[in-house]
Amino acid sequence: MFPTTALISLCLLAVAYGQQIGTQMAENHPALKTQTCNASGVCTTLNTSIVLDSNWRWTHQTSSTTNCYTGNTWNAALCPDPTTCAANCAVDGADYAGTYGITTSGNALTIRFVTGSNIGSRVYLMADTDHYQMFSLLNQEFTFTVDMSHLGCGLNGALYLTEMDADGGMSKFPSNKAGARYGTGYCDAQCPHDLKFINGQANVLNWTPSATDANSGAGMFGTCCNEMDIWEANPNAAAFTPHSCSVVGQTRCSGVDCGDGDERSEGVCDKDGCDFNSFRMGVKNFLGPGLTVDTNLPITVVTQFIASSGTLTEIRRLYVQNGKVIQNSNATLPGVTGNSVSDSFCNAQKAATGDPNTFESRGGLKTMGAALQKGMVLAMSLWDDHAAGMLWLDSNFPLNASATAPGVARGPCSATSGDPKTVESTQGNAFVVFSNIKTGPIGSTFAATSSGGSAGTTTSSSTASAPTEGGPLPQFSQCGGQGWTGSGTCVAGTTCVVQNPFFFQCL
Numbered sequence: 001m002f003p004t005t006a007l008i009s010l011c012l013l014a015v016a017y018g019q020q021i022g023t024q025m026a027e028n029h030p031a032l033k034t035q036t037c038n039a040s041g042v043c044t045t046l047n048t049s050i051v052l053d054s055n056w057r058w059t060h061q062t063s064s065t066t067n068c069y070t071g072n073t074w075n076a077a078l079c080p081d082p083t084t085c086a087a088n089c090a091v092d093g094a095d096y097a098g099t100y101g102i103t104t105s106g107n108a109l110t111i112r113f114v115t116g117s118n119i120g121s122r123v124y125l126m127a128d129t130d131h132y133q134m135f136s137l138l139n140q141e142f143t144f145t146v147d148m149s150h151l152g153c154g155l156n157g158a159l160y161l162t163e164m165d166a167d168g169g170m171s172k173f174p175s176n177k178a179g180a181r182y183g184t185g186y187c188d189a190q191c192p193h194d195l196k197f198i199n200g201q202a203n204v205l206n207w208t209p210s211a212t213d214a215n216s217g218a219g220m221f222g223t224c225c226n227e228m229d230i231w232e233a234n235p236n237a238a239a240f241t242p243h244s245c246s247v248v249g250q251t252r253c254s255g256v257d258c259g260d261g262d263e264r265s266e267g268v269c270d271k272d273g274c275d276f277n278s279f280r281m282g283v284k285n286f287l288g289p290g291l292t293v294d295t296n297l298p299i300t301v302v303t304q305f306i307a308s309s310g311t312l313t314e315i316r317r318l319y320v321q322n323g324k325v326i327q328n329s330n331a332t333l334p335g336v337t338g339n340s341v342s343d344s345f346c347n348a349q350k351a352a353t354g355d356p357n358t359f360e361s362r363g364g365l366k367t368m369g370a371a372l373q374k375g376m377v378l379a380m381s382l383w384d385d386h387a388a389g390m391l392w393l394d395s396n397f398p399l400n401a402s403a404t405a406p407g408v409a410r411g412p413c414s415a416t417s418g419d420p421k422t423v424e425s426t427q428g429n430a431f432v433v434f435s436n437i438k439t440g441p442i443g444s445t446f447a448a449t450s451s452g453g454s455a456g457t458t459t460s461s462s463t464a465s466a467p468t469e470g471g472p473l474p475q476f477s478q479c480g481g482q483g484w485t486g487s488g489t490c491v492a493g494t495t496c497v498v499q500n501p502f503f504f505q506c507l
């Protein structure tokens with residue numbers, strides 16, 4: 001299949017290096033346009049693209065199509081130890097639509113849940129072929145539109161930032177030859193152990209196949225870093241959650257540092273995070289099907305990272321739907337106030353719920369802000385939860401606590417709804433659409449476009465100059481779809497295009 005010379009050079013390389021690139025299928029990153037806006041609300045389109053995380057990829061012997069990893073087990077002959085395995089094995093290109101159910105169109109990304117034997121996926125935004133797009137968001141806002149109307153209980157259509165290296169860790173770990181181009185270098189605040197390769201080495205030591213997940217297992221090492229969850233949601237509940245770590249940048253962990261099991265509060269990262277979930281914070285009729293933020297329809301989600309003298313002090317949330325700006329709900333738990341995340345909100349929330357305050361002890365907002373200033377990578381995923389059935393997001397959790405105790409009820413889903421077996425068999429056709437990703441100074445990326453709501457009623461968007469009421473909608477705006485009551489007139493040079501029955505867009 002290969003020219004002989006290529007085979008020889010691959011074999012020679014394999015002696016010296018690890019975590020190779022497979023050549024069975026070309027890797028072509030699906031294009032996904034995003035925008036950056038300036039303080040006047042004038043937005044520039046970026047030719048960004050997405051890449052599939054390396055963990056989902058075919059992992060095979062560099063010189064053949066023999067699997068290095070099948071289902072949830074390693075090939076013992078090719079992978080006797082971390083270094084030999086990384087030298088013997090390659091991750092290959094991906095058929096995004098066919099194998100994984102991942103498609104893009106213009107500025108919209110669709111992630112399907114079950115495609116053949118594949119369950120869910122995780123992708124990152126790329127600036128160019130070999131680098132992730134870095135987001136530096138102090139005193140900036142991040143805005144996107146989500147259609148999660150085709151998700152149910154137990155699923156999580158997630159959009160979040162993690163402190164990965166822009167090159168996937170290639171320059172730090174020269175044995176990683178695949179880099180960001182193949183989606184390597186993942187880390188998050190759960191210090192996940194399910195990564196097949198960490199720091200350019202295979203995670204084969206003490207690898208234990210999952211008892212419930214045919215595609216996953218856990219190795220000795222985890223991979224930790226600061227994580228800003230902008231959006232973790234299904235139609236029943238949504239949360240935004242900073243998670244801080246006492247380590248800076250992607251950091252491999254082992255032992256107690258990973259914070260596994262009973263050592264949850266002792267690891268380097270804050271696994272619980274300081275979450276704002278409107279339902280959990282006491283307002284159960286705010287976000288959901290037919291509610292104030294109507295999850296039957298696409299929702300534009302605005303997240304603002306307010307800083308003072310270079311230090312992150314507050315994370316604010318606004319929603320825009322049907323052209324109206326909707327302020328986040330206020331917390332109503334005893335002793336908890338406000339509709340945004342600040343250190344004082346987090347302390348009050350932890351006191352009210354009795355949860356350990358590992359957010360504060362790992363550095364709180366200041367640490368999260370330092371990561372946001374340095375630059376973080378955008379991850380988007382759709383997943384089900386083999387550890388806790390997503391009950392921490394959309395049901396009562398923990399199950400042994402009283403459902404009326406502050407912070408236990410997080411959403412209306414039943415205690416059994418998130419069992420992966422059920423979720424995968426009944427919601428195989430589920431999908432989530434993320435679109436219209438924009439960043440810019442506070443107030444630059446959104447505006448009210450219909451009567452009854454106005455950007456001017458928020459505390460934070462006085463500089464928005466983008467569309468005035470009744471004027472034509474700017475490029476990439478929603479302009480129609482089921483339930484849409486705003487204008488259908490797009491700015492000159494664009495037309496209103498049907499993306500799906502729920503979402504028409506000016507393109």
Ligand SMILES: *[C@@H]1O[C@H](CO)[C@@H](O)[C@H](O)[C@H]1NC(C)=O
Pocket residue numbers: 038039040041042
């Ligand atoms: C935003 O960009 C537009 C178009 O380039 C320019 O006219 C305007 O002055 C810019 N605004 C700011 C605040 O830089």
Ligand SMILES: *[C@@H]1O[C@H](CO)[C@@H](O)[C@H](O)[C@H]1NC(C)=O
Pocket residue numbers: 045046047
């Ligand atoms: C994106 O690609 C288009 C079409 O190839 C090109 O006209 C535009 O200048 C590019 N934009 C940027 C920011 O590179």
Ligand SMILES: *[C@@H]1O[C@H](CO)[C@@H](O)[C@H](O)[C@H]1NC(C)=O
Pocket residue numbers: 327328329330339
């Ligand atoms: C939240 O509380 C603030 C301050 O008391 C108030 O101005 C605002 O209207 C409240 N928001 C909602 C959605 O009730």
Ligand SMILES: *[C@@H]1O[C@H](CO)[C@@H](O)[C@H](O)[C@H]1NC(C)=O
Pocket residue numbers: 398400401402
């Ligand atoms: C619930 O179970 C956990 C783990 O076994 C235990 O640590 C916790 O104290 C229990 N909580 C209640 C309210 O019973």
